[in-house]
Amino acid sequence: MTTETTATQPTHALDMPAYIDHSHLVVSDLPMLSDWYQKAMGLSVLEKSAFGQTLGVAGRPLLTLTTAANAARAPRNAPGLFHTAFLVPDRFELGRWLVHAAHSGIALTGASDHLVSEAIYLDDPEGNGIEIYRDRDRSEWNYVPDGTVKMATLPLDLQKLYDESPKESWGGQADGTAIGHIHLQVSDIPEADGFFRDVLGLDLMARYPGASFFASGKYHHHIGANVWNSRGQPKRQSNMTGLSDYTIQFNDAAKFETAAKKLEELEIPTTRQGERLSLIDPWGIGLNLVA
Template structure:
């Protein structure tokens, strides 16, 4: 069965992969396999690559000196796994309910329906499905209408097929990544003015950025981390992630902007690697 590519991934650029540093690799990997349904694609002495249908989504690595990051450190708010459709979101919810997965919350964001949880080391996770793009409402300034309303979990659960759950469906992807940062004006400067993402929505203490009028590929907030400085070496949590460009011209423009502003970067896997103002790694690639 051919799965239609999610709208988020057809935009000029999108989040492709995420890399977490953990203290207990077997425990965390087991969680993402059993509770989220990711499969191990690669293994090494220091880590594992997990994904769906041989597509890598999440890298987990560990080391001797890794320590749990404080809750107020800059880094990950959540990695958001985008389901191909609402049926797959409901199917995952049914699996979660039958396996006593503890949820942190659930929201109707108008553009999407989202369920929140955390892995065993406190890394935030969102499991969500987008509503059709033609149903989204946009303001005159180009920003998208979003809200945080109660999601009717019972109704979603009741809509799930009563078949066997065999893990994340083909076509599941990382739809967006949500970051904890030290301050929003600096995040706006970096993600909008340097990387060229469009500011799609704003909330008190948060900004949402995207390409191609998606609701957001990257978000940044200060809800737990206001005033946070650069991440220290050896912290658990988000090490880095990849922003993949669908055409090389867009990537070349982004790299040219980095050169123009004299932002430190280095060549990496056909693209460039840099760090945001809080030390979170980011690879731009085509």
């Protein structure tokens, strides 16, 4: 086994040079979806407006839900969200949520051991994909000589996780819960490699058939991109429900400026307000870069 960290180096998804900070969904039924994310996912409402709500954990904004009169349900094969991945602090908290889900009748769509993490999957009532996961300690990750990390999709023993977990009432997600990564549906993988690696400066950390995984700081992935449903599809329309935009936060200001310069060189339209750049990616998904 080879690792690229020491006890003194940061290993959490949010301590990397860049990380996912926020996800913004357009929804059809705002009150219903907000209630669901509070009850099912344990988020709290932090901010309200006439057209939207921002939810989070322990005061940290994670998810904004907005609605619009012209919002049209996105087809399943449209580019956009595959899932928003909520990272919990540890296996104990993942188990606590699983017990809550089981006792609340929350339907799951899958569960996997990815070697680097343990993940449970579900959809919200409007079909937006969700992953809730915990990372294994990075000393347990296997890196290969080309710098990528070994990942797999193996069965996760949910019964064992449930049996090991306390059965007391659940009061919501623990402090420290964050968006660990976001997984996107795109139209073309070489185009995704070109955008996330060559333009935004993220490292290609893993490949699956029809998917690439990108990260900063040798994390397993901050962004996933696949064509499993969306290969060759046109850009998403601006009024579609689902993922409106998401935010990459740069802890490393130099990496932010390098990405900004690359976007300018390629004449990709952006709007800049101070240390914030907003753009539309090649698949019609909004993206904010923040230093």
